[in-house]
Amino acid sequence: MISDDEIMQAFSISDSEGYWKLLDSYCSYVYAIVSSHVRGLASEQDKEECIADIFIETVNACRKQNIDSLKAVVSSIAKRKSIDLFRKLSGKNRYSSYMEEITDEPADYDTPETFSAGRTEKENLWNEVKKLGEPDSDILILQFFYDKTAKEIGNILKMTAEAVTKRSQRARQKLRKILTESEVI
Secondary structure, three states, X not given: OOOHHHHHHHHXXXXXXXXXXXXXXXXXXXXXXHHHHHOOOOOHHHHHHHHHHHHHHXXXXXXXXXXXXXXXXXXXXXXXXXXXXXXXXHOHHHHHHHHHHOOOOOOOOOOHHHHHHHHHHHHHHHHHHHHOOOOHHHHXXXXXXXXXXXXXXXXXXXXXXXXXXXXXXHHHHHHHHHHHHHHHO
16 A cells, blocks of 8 residues: 555655655555445445545545645545435435335226225325334335335435344334324214
8 A cells, every 4th residue: 555645745746646646555444434324225336426525525535734644534434425315316306216116096997986985995094104213114114115125215214124124024013003093983
């Protein structure tokens, strides 16, 4: 591995040479940081773009100030950028795109009365599922509306498959209890 002093000297000679030495020295390290934060959410292209942004910001930081520890600068920028990417990919906007796909359009054979009754039931169920809160509501929605497996849901929500399965069971029990109580009343 090239020392920080050698990389900084390379920057004083040429930005291009400094950039390549920085890249050679820290590319694997930055890739590991980014991958650990966005595992299961980001495509390789997303990761590569994030890594490129990290190195560009690191180069700009090297130009602006005297740096004691290049590794500290690289790691802090990498962590911040990868967390930003994680938030971008896993935020509520990700689930809102799923929700927009769900339709309440009536089937051709429904009469207005059956459609209205079915819609009311769907709305009640939907409201009760949303009342469960996150991540329980997200788990049920991904599981039953999008046929995601526990492992896939775990990757999306950053949980183990076992935790997803257990939370799904508990959420369904809560939902069953709520719905049976509302039918009795």
